[in-house]
Amino acid sequence: MKHRLAEIAKVAGARLVGDGTREVGGIASLESATADDVTFVEDERRLEQALQSAAGAIIAGEFAAHTKTAKPLLVAKQPRLAFIRAARLIRAVRGQGYPGVHSTAVVPSSVKLGKRVSIGPHAVVGDGVQVGAGTRIGPGASIGAGVKIGADCYLDANVTVYAGTEMGDRVTVLAGAVLGSDGFGYARDPESGRYEKFPQVGKLLIGDDVEIGANSTLDRGALDSTVIERGVKIDNLVHVGHNVRIGENVVIAAQTGISGSSVIEKDAVVGGQVGIGDHARVEEGVILGSGSGVLSKKIVRGKGVVFWGRPARPLQEYLKQLAVLARLGKKEK
Numbered sequence: 652m653k654h655r656l657a658e659i660a661k662v663a664g665a666r667l668v669g670d671g672t673r674e675v676g677g678i679a680s681l682e683s684a685t686a687d688d689v690t691f692v693e694d695e696r697r698l699e700q701a702l703q704s705a706a707g708a709i710i711a712g713e714f715a716a717h718t719k720t721a722k723p724l725l726v727a728k729q730p731r732l733a734f735i736r737a738a739r740l741i742r743a744v745r746g747q748g749y750p751g752v753h754s755t756a757v758v759p760s761s762v763k764l765g766k767r768v769s770i771g772p773h774a775v776v777g778d779g780v781q782v783g784a785g786t787r788i789g790p791g792a793s794i795g796a797g798v799k800i801g802a803d804c805y806l807d808a809n810v811t812v813y814a815g816t817e818m819g820d821r822v823t824v825l826a827g828a829v830l831g832s833d834g835f836g837y838a839r840d841p842e843s844g845r846y847e848k849f850p851q852v853g854k855l856l857i858g859d860d861v862e863i864g865a866n867s868t869l870d871r872g873a874l875d876s877t878v879i880e881r882g883v884k885i886d887n888l889v890h891v892g893h894n895v896r897i898g899e900n901v902v903i904a905a906q907t908g909i910s911g912s913s914v915i916e917k918d919a920v921v922g923g924q925v926g927i928g929d930h931a932r933v934e935e936g937v938i939l940g941s942g943s944g945v946l947s948k949k950i951v952r953g954k955g956v957v958f959w960g961r962p963a964r965p966l967q968e969y970l971k972q973l974a975v976l977a978r979l980g981k982k983e984k
Contacts, residue, residue, distance in 0.1 A: 652676065654741060656708050659689065660725050662740045663733040665710060669723030675707045678738045689725075689741070691734035710734045753790075765802060783820065795831070801859070815852075815871050819859035825887070827866040831855040834870040834877075834893025834911055849873055851893065858882070864889065864905070873911070880917070892929070904941070913945075918954075926961075939963055 657671030679688040681697070684706035691710035692701040698718065701709045708723040709715070710730045718724065727733035750769060752758055757775045765784030770776065774792040783802030788794065792806050795814035804822045806812070812824075813831035824830065836849035853872025857879045863869065864887035871877055871893060878896045879885075886905040891897070895909050898917030903909075907921055910929035915921065920938045928947030933939065936954030944961035945951055951958060957966040964972075 653687075656723050656725065659708075659737045659740060663710065663725060663727060663737040665725035665727040665733045665737075666716075667723065667725055668716070668718075669708075669721075671723075673707065673723055676741065678734070678741055679706070681706070689734070689737055691730045693730050710737060771808070777814065789826070798831075807865070813855075813871065816855040816857070818857035818861070819881070821860050822857055823862040825863065825865040825867075828863050829868045830857070830863070831871045832868060834873055836873055836893060836911065853877065853893065855879075858899075861885075867891075870895075870911075886923070898935070910947070940966065 653674035653676040655671060656667060656673050660667040675687055675689050677688040679690055681690050681701055681704050684690040684704050686705055686707045688706050689708045689710060690701065690704065690706040692698055693712060695714040698711060698715055702720050702722055708725060710725040710727060710733050712730050713726060713728060715724050716726050725733060752770045753772045755772045756770045758770060759778050761778045762776050763781045765782060767785045768782050769787040771788060771790035773790055774788050776794045777796035779797045780794050781799045783800060785802055786800055786804040788806045789808040789810065791809040793811045795812055797814050798812050799817040801818055801820035801822060803820055804818060806824045807826040809827050810824050811829045816831035833851035836851065837846040838849060839846050851871060851873050853874050854876040855869055855871045856876050858881035860881055861879055861883045863885045866887055867885055867889040869877060869891040873893045875894060877891065877893055880897060880899045882900040883897050884902045886903060888906050889903055890908045892909055892911035894912040896914045898915060900917055901915050901919045903921040904923035906923055907925045909927045912929055913927050913931045915933045916935040918936045919933050922939055922941035924942045925939050927945045930948045931945045932950045933945065934952040937951050938957045940957055940959035943959050943963040946962050951963060958964060959966045960969040
């Protein structure tokens, strides 16, 4: 199905310059766009390239507002964000019409399914599971007993969700992710030297609009809950330990590990391969650069401040220390 540009502009929060009755049905890059596609440009230096492309319409920044062209423009302060919203509208239609429960899926009669739910081949759903309207569960997924899944969620192939997990609406979980598995907690018997496992009986609570990348693992709480609040975006291959709390709109890049009982407050940004020790706290709006490390029980504070290094410290301080080390190295030579 195609959409009129006037409709797309409204959804994207953009100002339309040109023919609003023109229809498009796809999204693409500048290089691959056809007359049926919408593309976008953030850099004024690429505007001419965009105008020469085959795209049916262009989402661009305010720099394009007074451009003379026959090609329709959707002008927005943040063209990338406007493009995301346009893409969501265009691609939403393509996501409809999925079949219901596949004949090879295992779904007990105690499961409560909302309208338009899709469950793929060889998926296994436990007793008492609740699935909200419009949710899609991919092939080979395993959903534990009593799990609650909200509306319009998407669980990709081979996702595993353990009992005691609850997720809100519009949650996306990519292939191979494991949600609600046991945390890593042990006590050592000094006499035998053996480790005995601490009970892992808590929950994993996931808010609305959360996205969890492929092969990431989120542990359940030990006695209480691991909490992932609304709007959190977690990349591939991220590990979240038990009793961790992640605040609203936190972004976490790939290969990060977060140890048990740590807190990341809202709007923080965590780069790739960051290590966070147990019982640490990353306060609101902090930015942890890639590869940095936060020690156990450490508090990192400073809204909008970039931290780097191991242990993590403000970027300017880190760079000064590197400069001192470089000078010392030259003196030794």
